[in-house]
Amino acid sequence: xxxxxxxxxxxxxxxxxxxxxxxxxxxxxxxxxxxxxxxxxxxxxxxxxxxxxxxxxxxxxxxxxxxxxxxxxxxxxxxxxxxxxxxxxxxxxxxxxxxxxxxxxxxxxxxxxxxxxxxxxxxxxxxxxxxxxxxxxxxxxxxxxxxxxxxxxxxxxxxxxxxxxxxxxxxxxxxxxxxxxxxxxxxxxxxxxxxxxxxxxxxxxxxxxxxxxxxxxxxxx
Numbered sequence: 001x002x003x004x005x006x007x008x009x010x011x012x013x014x015x016x017x018x019x020x021x022x023x024x025x026x027x028x029x030x031x032x033x034x035x036x037x038x039x040x041x042x043x044x045x046x047x048x049x050x051x052x053x054x055x056x057x058x059x060x061x062x063x064x065x066x067x068x069x070x071x072x073x074x075x076x077x078x079x080x081x082x083x084x085x086x087x088x089x090x091x092x093x094x095x096x097x098x099x100x101x102x103x104x105x106x107x108x109x110x111x112x113x114x115x116x117x118x119x120x121x122x123x124x125x126x127x128x129x130x131x132x133x134x135x136x137x138x139x140x141x142x143x144x145x146x147x148x149x150x151x152x153x154x155x156x157x158x159x160x161x162x163x164x165x166x167x168x169x170x171x172x173x174x175x176x177x178x179x180x181x182x183x184x185x186x187x188x189x190x191x192x193x194x195x196x197x198x199x200x201x202x203x204x205x206x207x208x209x210x211x212x213x214x215x216x217x218x219x220x221x
Contacts, residue, residue, distance in 0.1 A: 002039045003039040003040045004035065004036040004037060004038065004039040004040060005036075007035060007036055007040065007051075008036050010055055010057060011055065014055050014056065016054075016055070018032050018033060018036075021051065021054060021055070024054045025047075025050040025051050025053070025054045026050060027047045027050050027051055031047060032051065035047070035048075035051075042217070044142070044143065044216035044217060045108070045110060045114065045143050045216040046128075046141075046142075046143045046216050047216075049108065049109070058080075059080070059109065059110075059111060079111070079112045079119075080109050080110060080111050080112065081109070081110055081111075081112055081115060081119060081124075082107040082108070082109055082110075083107060083108050083109075083110055083124050083125060083126045083145060084106075084107055084124075084125045084126065085106045085107060085108045085125070085126045085127070085128075086125055086126070086127050087127065087128065088127065088128050088129075088130035108126050108143070110126075110145070114214065115145070115214060116214075118145075118147060118213050118214065121147055123147055123148040123210075124145055124146065124147055124148075124213070125145070125146055125148070125210060126143055126144065126145045126146075127143075127144055127146070127161065127170075128141065128142070128143055128144075129141060129142045129143075129144055129170065129215075132188055132189070132190050132193075133169075133170075133171065133186035133187075133188045133190070133193040134159070134170060134171070134186060134187050134188065135187075135188050135189055135190070136187040136188060136189060137159075137187055137215075137217075138159070138170075138212075138215050138217070139217060142215055142216050142217055143215065143216040144161075144170070144212050144214070144215040144216075145212070145213055145214040145215065146160075146161050146209070146210030146211060146212050146213060147210055147211050147213050148209065148210050149208060149210060149211045150208065151182075151203075151206075151208045153211075154173050154208065154211060156173065156174045156175060157172055157173070157174065158172070158173045158211050158212075159171070159172055159173070159211065159212040160172075160173045160184075160208055160209075160210065160211050160212065161208075161209045161210045161211075161212065162184065162206065162207060162208050162209060163206070163207045163209065164196065164198060164205055164206050164207075165205045166205075168209075169184070169196070170212070171184035171185055171186055171196065172184065172185040172186075172187060173208075180199060180200040180201070181197050181198060181199050181200065182197070182198045182200070182203070182206070183195050183196070183197050183198075184196040184197075184198070
């Protein structure tokens with residue numbers, strides 16, 4: 001039994017249909033069908049967590065199904081990590097949001113397999129993309145996980161969450177040493193979005209909150 005078949009079995013064992021699960025979880029019907037048919041390949045973290053919450057199971061149960069028996073593998077083979085979730089981050093124009101350092105936060109439970117080499121990192125946080133300026137790679141509504149970094153640690157083309165003059169956004173990062181500026185670029189199908197250029201001598205108003213290291217993509221919008 002593969003993961004898709006196991007998910008379908010759990011849905012019906014719990015007294016649901018795909019339609020009722022879609023209505024209660026908020027995950028589109030076509031997305032759930034795709035998760036079943038594709039054995040959860042490329043399924044977004046956000047959608048898996050929503051479905052598991054409704055079904056009353058752990059994300060581990062789906063991520064670590066024993067394909068020979070169709071049963072969840074023992075829990076010790078798969079660990080999870082709580083990551084603070086700070087709400088929306090603008091992937092459009094700069095947007096005023098609460099600082100990403102506030103104390104009372106929600107948490108996402110993410111499997112360490114998804115986090116890969118960042119599974120032991122203690123400086124991770126999660127946010128939800130809000131906007132279309134990065135929609136070529138990170139669609140609106142996607143969950144992103146970022147690692148806190150200093151600007152000196154960044155490499156050109158990193159995707160970063162940053163604030164400038166007290167407002168927040170998510171863009172590609174690049175240094176232009178010749179013109180002595182930092183450039184934050186969108187990657188959007190909408191041409192209205194433009195680069196944000198920050199001169200080196202005004203960096204006091206710039207804060208890099210994190211580098212995006214993991215993000216979810218929902219294929220069926």
